[in-house]
Amino acid sequence: xxxLTRNFWLIAPFATWMALMMALPATAVAYAVRTAVxxxxxxxxxxxxxxARGERVAGAxxxxxxxxxxxxGLLVFVLWVLPEQFDWAWYRKWCIVGEGGTQALAESRTxxxxxxxxxxxxxxxxxxxxxxxxxxxxxxGFWWMVALFALEHxxxxxGAIAGIAYGVLYVRRGLWxxxxxxxxxxxxxxxxxxxxxxxxxx
Numbered sequence: 001x002x003x004l005t006r007n008f009w010l011i012a013p014f015a016t017w018m019a020l021m022m023a024l025p026a027t028a029v030a031y032a033v034r035t036a037v038x039x040x041x042x043x044x045x046x047x048x049x050x051x052a053r054g055e056r057v058a059g060a061x062x063x064x065x066x067x068x069x070x071x072x073g074l075l076v077f078v079l080w081v082l083p084e085q086f087d088w089a090w091y092r093k094w095c096i097v098g099e100g101g102t103q104a105l106a107e108s109r110t111x112x113x114x115x116x117x118x119x120x121x122x123x124x125x126x127x128x129x130x131x132x133x134x135x136x137x138x139x140x141g142f143w144w145m146v147a148l149f150a151l152e153h154x155x156x157x158x159g160a161i162a163g164i165a166y167g168v169l170y171v172r173r174g175l176w177x178x179x180x181x182x183x184x185x186x187x188x189x190x191x192x193x194x195x196x197x198x199x200x201x202x
Contacts, residue, residue: 007135009045013038014131017124028112035119038127065177072169072177073184076162080155080189081201095157113194116202121187129179132163133170142167 017038024030083091136145146163153159170178
């Protein structure tokens with residue numbers, strides 16, 4: 001029963017995010033609803049702590065995990081945006097399946113953009129790490145995790161690279177470090193989008 005409950009709460013936030021994404025329209029308000037619902041699930045279940053039970057580190061190990069997470073997160077961000085700065089036709093043709101970002105998003109009020117930034121960096125990143133790294137690696141194996149993480153993203157190639165990077169970090173440094181990396185990538189990517197107006201990344 002304990003294992004069943006634990007697995008449910010590792011899966012449920014991400015599953016809820018995906019279900020709401022499919023059920024609700026692609027609007028700023030819908031994104032805010034999605035963020036609020038999943039954030040509430042994470043807080044209510046105490047996921048930031050319970051999922052990492054038995055993996056807690058302290059002192060130098062904690063700092064090494066933090067630094068590793070920050071560096072990997074920044075590296076994944078660079079790899080995520082770099083190919084499209086060169087506008088490679090082959091990359092757009094073969095490595096992107098559909099694109100996010102809309103003019104409506106670009107014209108959203110500042111408060112909705114802040115909600116999107118917070119949701120991307122601190123809510124969905126945690127939910128994805130709990131599901132893909134903490135649960136799916138143990139359930140299906142490392143490479144199935146990478147494949148499914150790639151398929152979840154419209155940029156499947158860099159999605160696969162990110163899945164490998166976060167996965168290796170999880171195996172070597174634990175869940176905390178992987179969450180830091182994913183949150184760093186999403187936060188810096190969001191700030192990049194807001195600064196450059198490259199809405200396709202959102």
